[in-house]
Amino acid sequence: MTDFAPALRHLTASDKGLARVIKAVGNCELESRHRGSVFQYLARSIVYQQLSGKAAATIHGRLADLFPRRRIEADKLLDLPSSSLRAAGLSRSKSLALEDLAKRDVAGMLPGRIQLKSMTDEEIIARLTEVRGVGEWTVQMLLIFYLGRPDVLPIRDLGVLKGYQKMRRLRDLPSSVRLERAGARWRPFRSVATWYLWRCLEVDLPRR
Template identity: 45%
Template sequence: MNIQMTLTESEIQTATRLLQQADQRLGRVVEQVGRCTLSPRSEYTLFQYLLRSIIYQQLSGKAAGAIWARLCAHYPGRHLGPKRFLATAEARLRELGVSRSKIRAGQDLAEKVLTRKLPGRKKLNHLDDESIINAFTQVHGIGRWTVEMLLIFYLCRPDVLPAGDLGIRKGVMVIDQLDALPSPGEVLSRGAVWQPWSTVASWYLWQATAL
């Protein structure tokens, strides 16, 4: 299987130009927003990124950010890895603000990372998007949406359209001037014209909700 590459800055520029040509309505958003600033979250390991995603589920950004900061600060050198997470007493994690359900999810993630039941960072380069989604949704507490965010913001894969995401659906409603939110299926149909650069289109759809 061909290696799946991370979007480069030049590819993002090319994608933006082609999207403008393919979709005039999205093109108007591009003109208003300007350059796409999407880039991979290289400050995190794969484990850290996924654990952070679990922590942020169903919380406001401010509350989740505070818990994540306390959790990272708990570990020497701020190095939060699967072994250290598993070695931390549940009572201590609760003191740091992590809920019991998220502790269970984090422990399942850590165990699967350590036992190599999940693909490592290098192996991801040899897997297509659906294979990555299938692999990581085996972890308790990680669903398709979480892995789609991994594909976009951690791996910067070029052709990801999280059709069930509320922000994406709102973005389509804005650019198409709809009276109601489109269904995920309608988003997928609408997004056919954005392939193979759906990730860049998704980024602009999120920006469209703030215009």
């Protein structure tokens, strides 16, 4: 998405709480963060799992250093000894996940960006979660930040849940089911709503 005006009009009109968040946060700056291949996006996602941004960036940088022009490629990854992956700081589980991802890419089993564009969100989630170490949340982030899909709501994302809790002034963290039901009114712009719920945690909200 590049023109957020229709999304902001819809979200502001459909949810007063979200309208307050939008006013407090300001312009939507949701944009794609990755220009490489699907393989490279998922490889980076696997490396970054359960790590702080700084630690993950360091390990990802070490991994990239093992490749010509620092471009991580599936066939070359499969040629690397496991000791090289360990030396880069990758755990055994992440090394195995990267190996499975690379094998699928080399075998032509991993859809590329063009193929993904012809698939529904649900089809993409089902297809990519077949890869070892790739879960629903990882694919939802791909849908938002790699493909720019407009209507994705990661209902198990802690930041989104906390943002909704703050927006609604709830005592307890809401359930994923409650968030999913509440998000029905945000369709077909739930990705933009998601971005604002993340940003909600960084601002002070007006009482009214």
